[in-house]
Amino acid sequence: QKEVEQDPGPLSVPEGAIVSLNCTYSNSAFQYFMWYRQYSRKGPELLMYTYSSGNKEDGRFTAQVDKSSKYISLFIRDSQPSDSATYLCAMSAVHAGGTSYGKLTFGQGTILTVHP
Amino acid sequence: DGGITQSPKYLFRKEGQNVTLSCEQNLNHDAMYWYRQDPGQGLRLIYYSQIVNDFQKGDIAEGYSVSREKKESFPLTVTSAQKNPTAFYLCASSQGDRETQYFGPGTRLLVL
Numbered sequence: 001q002k003e004v005e006q007d008p009g010p011l012s013v014p015e016g017a018i019v020s021l022n023c024t025y026s027n028s029a030f031q032y033f034m035w036y037r038q039y040s041r042k043g044p045e046l047l048m049y050t051y052s053s054g055n056k057e058d059g060r061f062t063a064q065v066d067k068s069s070k071y072i073s074l075f076i077r078d079s080q081p082s083d084s085a086t087y088l089c090a091m092s093a094v095h096a097g098g099t100s101y102g103k104l105t106f107g108q109g110t111i112l113t114v115h116p
Numbered sequence: 117d118g119g120i121t122q123s124p125k126y127l128f129r130k131e132g133q134n135v136t137l138s139c140e141q142n143l144n145h146d147a148m149y150w151y152r153q154d155p156g157q158g159l160r161l162i163y164y165s166q167i168v169n170d171f172q173k174g175d176i177a178e179g180y181s182v183s184r185e186k187k188e189s190f191p192l193t194v195t196s197a198q199k200n201p202t203a204f205y206l207c208a209s210s211q212g213d214r215e216t217q218y219f220g221p222g223t224r225l226l227v228l
Contacts, residue, residue: 004158006158008156032215034215034216036219041204041222041224042221042222043120043206043208043219043220043221043222044159044206044219045219046216046217046218049215049216088158088159090158090159092215103161103164103174104159104161104215104217106158106159106160107158108156108157108158109156109157109158
């Protein structure tokens with residue numbers, strides 16, 4: 001079983017729809033949670049970064065973390081064609097001494113297409 | 117303009133050949149990372165370096181080597197021991213909060 005599971009999709013939605021992207025994980029040591037957006041043939045760019053359980057909002061994007069269920073989500077409101085990309089969840093564990101060493105574990109990525 | 121540059125954009129490797137991928141950053145970041153991305157898969161960590169002259173193996177280090185002689189540079193060599201090198205290679209860097217990693221544009225490696 002992979003430490004992080006992400007539905008690869010592909011996911012196709014009409015412009016203006018609310019999009020829900022999800023990841024589940026098995027490692028209880030994961031404490032930091034991130035969402036990256038990757039356009040075709042480009043490097044990933046950081047969208048959202050959260051540490052605690054709950055919601056974090058940034059414009060049209062909301063990241064949700066439920067540590068008790070080991071489940072994280074990214075919601076995109078009023079989706080636009082420019083949101084069409086692969087979305088990757090990533091997480092890291094805190095080791096002894098309180099550091100993570102920056103070792104991220106990524107999900108497989110979900111391919112999203114928003115059509116006009 | 118601050119950022120991470122990777123070169124070349126495309127690289128072709130012949131059987132038995134070692135090839136080196138370049139990664140340079142001018143963000144003054146201490147930590148640098150190399151990832152491999154295969155179709156339909158997430159990123160997998162190859163090597164990482166927290167400071168100059170020090171680096172650690174990631175999850176899939178076999179067949180790869182790195183050096184970190186300068187803070188701004190972290191080249192990756194794909195050796196002939198890597199039997200399945202075709203992939204998209206991504207370099208990243210971070211500072212302080214190690215989880216906030218910034219990625220370069222990537223190098224696509226193909227085998228002839």
